[in-house]
Amino acid sequence: MVKFVLVLKSSPRENGNSNTLAERVEAGAKEAGAVVESLMLHHMNIRPCDACDVCLDTGVCIIQDDMQQIYPLIEKANVIVIAGPVYWFTISAQAKLCIDRWYALPDGKLRDKQIGIVLTYGDTDLYTSGGINAIHTFESMFRYVGAEITGMVYGSAWEIGDAEKQPELMQRAYQLGQKLGIDQTTPG
Secondary structure: OOOEEEEEEOOOOOOOHHHHHHHHHHHHHHHOOOEEEEEEHHHOOOOOOOOOOHHHHHOOOOOOOOHHHHHHHHHHOOEEEEEEEEEOOEEOHHHHHHHHHHHHOOOOOOOOOEEEEEEEEOOOOOOOOOHHHHHHHHHHHHHHHOOEEEEEEEEEOOOOOOHHHOHHHHHHHHHHHHHHHOOOOOOO
C-alpha cells in the first residue's frame, strides 16, 4: 500500500524555516515511496469555527471556505504532517485555525493516523521559546483523537535560511519523512 502524506505548512513566510524543514520531510517521504500533497495554510481562506454544531448532526461543516478542500485530504491521508513556527509561545494561528475546524470531522476519522510535527522557534531553548507548549498541545490533541505522533523535528531557526545552516536538523527532517513515508505493511 502506498502511503498518502498530507503536509500542512502553517508559516506565513513562503521560505520560512519550518517550510524548509517540511520540504525535507516531503523529500524523505517521497524517497520512501509515499505520495505527498503539501498545502500552504497561510494562503488559504480558512475561517474560524462558528460553533454552530451542525456538523455534529450532519458530519459536514457548513462553512464554505478552503477547508472543504482540506477535509477529503485529511480523511484520505495515512499521515498528516503539521509544520510551523512557534508564535507567542505555542502553535501559529494558521495551524490553530485549521485544526479548530477538524471539529467537524466525524468521530474516529483521525484515529490511527500517523502524525509528524515540525516546529521552529526564535529562541535557543525549547522551553523559553514556548516550543514545549506547542508540543504539549499536539500531544494532548492527538492522544485525545487516537492518532499517533510518529515523530517530531524542532529547532531554533529565526532568520530565513537558518534551518539550512543546520545540516543535522535538515537531516532529521528528511529522516522523519522517510519514517512517515515507508509502507510498513510490506515485508523488508
